[in-house]
Amino acid sequence: MMQQVAARLGNLIDPFKPADGPPPRTLWAFFKWCLAGTWPVLIVAFGVSALAGATEVISAFLLGAVIDSAVSTGPATYFADNWPLLLVFVGFFLLIRPLLFGTSAAFNGIVVPPNVYPLVQSRLHRWTLGQAVSFFDNDFAGRIASKQMQTARALTDVTNEFINVVAFALATLIGSTLLLTTIDARIAGALVIWLVGYFLMIRWFMPRIRIRSRDRAGARAMVTGQVVDTITNIKTVKLFGHMDHEDRAALDAMSTLRGKALAFGKLSTGFRFALMTTAGVLPVLLIGGATWLWTLGVTTPGDIAAAGAVSIRIAQMTGWVSFTLMAMYANVGEVEDGMRTLTAPQTLLDRADARELDTAKGAVAFKDVTFTYGREEGGVQDIDLSLTPGEKLGLVGASGAGKSTLVSLLLRLQDPEDGTLTLDGHDLRDLTQQSLRQQIGMVTQETAMFNRSALDNIRYGKPDATRDQIEAAARAAEAHDFILGLKDHKDRTGYDAHLGERGVKLSGGQRQRIALARAILKDAPVLVLDEATSALDSEVEAQIQTALERVMEGKTVIAIAHRLSTIARMDRIVVMDQGRIVEQGSHAELLAQDGLYRRYWDRQSGGFIGVAEAAE
Numbered sequence: 349m350m351q352q353v354a355a356r357l358g359n360l361i362d363p364f365k366p367a368d369g370p371p372p373r374t375l376w377a378f379f380k381w382c383l384a385g386t387w388p389v390l391i392v393a394f395g396v397s398a399l400a401g402a403t404e405v406i407s408a409f410l411l412g413a414v415i416d417s418a419v420s421t422g423p424a425t426y427f428a429d430n431w432p433l434l435l436v437f438v439g440f441f442l443l444i445r446p447l448l449f450g451t452s453a454a455f456n457g458i459v460v461p462p463n464v465y466p467l468v469q470s471r472l473h474r475w476t477l478g479q480a481v482s483f484f485d486n487d488f489a490g491r492i493a494s495k496q497m498q499t500a501r502a503l504t505d506v507t508n509e510f511i512n513v514v515a516f517a518l519a520t521l522i523g524s525t526l527l528l529t530t531i532d533a534r535i536a537g538a539l540v541i542w543l544v545g546y547f548l549m550i551r552w553f554m555p556r557i558r559i560r561s562r563d564r565a566g567a568r569a570m571v572t573g574q575v576v577d578t579i580t581n582i583k584t585v586k587l588f589g590h591m592d593h594e595d596r597a598a599l600d601a602m603s604t605l606r607g608k609a610l611a612f613g614k615l616s617t618g619f620r621f622a623l624m625t626t627a628g629v630l631p632v633l634l635i636g637g638a639t640w641l642w643t644l645g646v647t648t649p650g651d652i653a654a655a656g657a658v659s660i661r662i663a664q665m666t667g668w669v670s671f672t673l674m675a676m677y678a679n680v681g682e683v684e685d686g687m688r689t690l691t692a693p694q695t696l697l698d699r700a701d702a703r704e705l706d707t708a709k710g711a712v713a714f715k716d717v718t719f720t721y722g723r724e725e726g727g728v729q730d731i732d733l734s735l736t737p738g739e740k741l742g743l744v745g746a747s748g749a750g751k752s753t754l755v756s757l758l759l760r761l762q763d764p765e766d767g768t769l770t771l772d773g774h775d776l777r778d779l780t781q782q783s784l785r786q787q788i789g790m791v792t793q794e795t796a797m798f799n800r801s802a803l804d805n806i807r808y809g810k811p812d813a814t815r816d817q818i819e820a821a822a823r824a825a826e827a828h829d830f831i832l833g834l835k836d837h838k839d840r841t842g843y844d845a846h847l848g849e850r851g852v853k854l855s856g857g858q859r860q861r862i863a864l865a866r867a868i869l870k871d872a873p874v875l876v877l878d879e880a881t882s883a884l885d886s887e888v889e890a891q892i893q894t895a896l897e898r899v900m901e902g903k904t905v906i907a908i909a910h911r912l913s914t915i916a917r918m919d920r921i922v923v924m925d926q927g928r929i930v931e932q933g934s935h936a937e938l939l940a941q942d943g944l945y946r947r948y949w950d951r952q953s954g955g956f957i958g959v960a961e962a963a964e
Contacts, residue, residue: 361463367471371691393455394515400452401516405523412654469500480696490576499686502679513672531651554677560612562681567605574601627663634659708787710737710873710904717767728927740905742915745924789872793879795863803843809870825865877907
């Protein structure tokens with residue numbers, strides 16, 4: 349029964365419900381965006397917590413009533429005369445109070461934090477995934493991940509503590525004021541005066557705590573980013589012998605964090621001292637005032653006990669509340685810090701009426717396309733280039749000639765600054781990015797590997813692929829044999845072995861063959877090969893060449909290569925220089941032109957034996 353109730357409570361909030369629209373960049377609006385869809389449940393949780401807080405006042409009231417009844421009734425007839433009061437007393441402490449606190453605990457342990465945290469993080473993560481590649485290029489990967497988790501945790505803590513503490517404390521304070529008013533208005537007035545002083549102290553400290561917490565959070569994220577950046581590139585660090593340099597960089601970031609943490613600690617120490625002094629004043633005021641009024645015959649012993657219980661409870665509670673408020677303000681500062689990073693507007697969006705492209709034929713056309721990354725130089729300019737379905741195109745040019753920019757535009761990682769780029773006659777901006785990229789398979793020089801199994805890395809090309817299809821793709825990419833010999837640190841072998849972060853456990857050639865198997869499995873109508881065999885030796889490349897030719901059958905292919913032997917058999921070769929197309933034609937035609945392509949060819953050995961002759 350209890351498990352069923354807990355399960356129902358745990359499902360009151362949908363923890364992965366998508367957000368509506370982009371995240372706002374102001375604090376309260378950001379909170380509303382993150383928590384949208386949870387408000388009815390949060391309001392109920394707030395009410396339950398307030399009722400639990402009210403029990404503190406009722407406890408003091410009942411204590412005073414019992415004492416007064418004991419003073420006014422003789423021992424012989426006490427139970428007979430006061431059994432209704434005692435029955436209420438027992439029922440309250442054994443039934444009502446445990447039920448309210450238990451329900452409040454259920455909201456705290458089952459309903460709010462376990463669901464709000466994944467809700468906020470999933471919304472932030474989805475928004476971050478939609479950012480353009482430049483967003484990730486301009487920041488540390490570790491810092492972005494840290495900001496997501498930091499913001500989700502801090503916002504969840506603020507929400508939960510607001511329910512647990514603010515609702516509880518407000519109900520207790522309001523109830524206490526009303527209770528003291530029934531005793532004597534002067535006692536209630538003393539509490540109100542004390543509360544004014546207490547809130548003024550809170551008002552002075554909290555904004556400063558919020559600012560220093562935000563600074564500390566930013567410094568902490570920089571430490572994370574620096575350390576993750578170093579660890580991610582640990583081989584480069586060791587190869588260049590720069591461990592001391594990286595150590596200094598990390599220590600500098602840690603030193604900044606230490607300074608921010610010390611500033612926060614000094615302020616919180618002052619706050620604690622002020623808080624304890626202020627809390628100590630309250631029992632003196634209320635108990636002393638109630639006792640003085642008792643000497644005047646205005647209050648009863650029960651009133652003194654009730655005022656004492658209220659004052660001691662509030663004094664204790666203000667310490668708890670104040671430290672919680674300090675943590676809440678610190679978390680608000682962390683939310684603000686994360687909000688500055690994670691709410692950046694997305695710069696590459698699908699149009700509202702963008703259509704899904706089911707299956708492309710593969711006709712690609714660049715029409716007067718210019719993209720210079722917002723600069724006067726670099727990128728590509730005035731590109732006119734068309735590919736018919738099934739055509740094989742090679743792209744040649746020096747580094748920086750614009751080859752990768754063309755591919756980036758085709759994948760719509762950026763939009764042209766001028767001109768249009770179409771697939772099957774559709775402007776890429778009229779298609780959803782997801783459906784566009786599903787039509788394009790790609791193998792790059794810098795192959796992307798996940799720290800997952802070899803099976804999962806290949807299956808990424810087609811998530812619903814069977815094991816047989818995956819192994820067939822691996823065989824076609826000449827990867828099956830070496831995969832069978834893999835073994836990771838947890839003794840997982842073969843296709844189940846994990847490849848390490850970014851595939852560090854594989855050689856460059858092995859990574860490229862995994863990436864090629866992934867592209868083969870995807871079987872997209874457009875195939876982009878960006879230095880796809882650059883990490884392979886000539887023998888392995890020769891083995892894969894047949895597989896590549898088989899994969900390219902019936903597909904529109906764009907192949908970038910510095911090793912010209914790999915593209916000599918293409919239907920057409922385009923030569924780029926300084927962002928423009930300067931030559932195009934077949935391998936033989938370009939050699940006959942005796943231009944830039946010929947110079948490139950003459951500088952190389954000609955690649956595999958017979959390639960030049962066969963191409964001519």
